[in-house]
Amino acid sequence: MSLIRKLLKPFMIVLPHIFRESETIAYPTERPMFPERFRGRHKFYFDRCISCNTCARVCPCNSIILVDVEDREGKYPQIDYQTCSLCGYCVEFCPKNALEFTDFVEFAEYNRSDLVYSPERLTTVPDLKEVLPMLKRRTEVYHTETAMKYRKVKDV
Ligand code: SF4
């Protein structure tokens, strides 16, 4: 192989990639739109819950206990995200659909104790713009036969 060919070879390998679509997203200015059945943080609905304890009994990680809530009768689920694996059993087995998954994943904390969510805290899911003020675009994920790709769908 001539010296010039040897020198050009790396550029010829890299060149086609310059014109391909990006295979990554620029989080947190971009954020994927997760599928409908995505399992992010839970949302809890007081008005649907009958304090039956099913969610706590089926939880394989012992992440749910039912606790008292001020000014309410009965006990309601408290979820510990230190151990929750987001398996979905509590959502699936709840007879009243009082627990749902959201697409909210930005709930990392500095203190472990902050990962224990009271029933009241579980009722609200923060607005994305508050948590990610730099967010500009949502991107849709799609698959080709060989790769996962991202496509910009809307500005926020
Ligand atoms: S998602 Fe699974 S691990 Fe998490 S609280 Fe529900 S049942 Fe437990």
Ligand code: SF4
């Ligand atoms: S959240 Fe659902 S499963 Fe859990 S106590 Fe309430 S009604 Fe029962």
